[in-house]
Amino acid sequence: MSGTPELFNRKDFYRCLQCAICTGSCPAARVIEGFNPREYILKYILYGEQEELLKSDMIWCCTTCQICQERCPHGIDISGFLIHIMNLAAERGNLPEEILKEIRLIAETGRSIKPTAHTVRIREELGLKALEQPDTEEIRNILREAGLKGMLDQK
């Protein structure tokens, strides 16, 4: 359904037992009502309901912590599957504003968190060397190569 290569082995998912150990072990599912990796496997792989899932806000609740696949009796790569779903969703414009802001901050500063004056002062007090300015042009090139060009250019 897209030129994006799949980041998971689809055949592994045909062995999914729908036992729900993944959802039961998932820290995100524990606190976010409606987040359900087992159901996403069922919809996307087994029922072919890709479009609905790609429009969902819920998929962005996965932290890619990989606990689900550690506990899965077949070791199925559920976080790889969810990363793939998030990539496809982002390509179609389903990307949370907070993540977009983070991508732009990395593109502009080379950092995911801006160092504050307090950070700089503490580093000095600890005798650490001053933070170097990252090569943001190189970082922007990497982000463009990763398919984020359109998002970097949006205002």
Ligand code: SF4
């Ligand atoms: S734990 Fe594994 S087998 Fe069980 S529902 Fe999740 S992916 Fe399927």
Ligand code: SF4
């Ligand atoms: S990788 Fe995602 S789906 Fe799996 S346990 Fe972590 S948050 Fe849940």
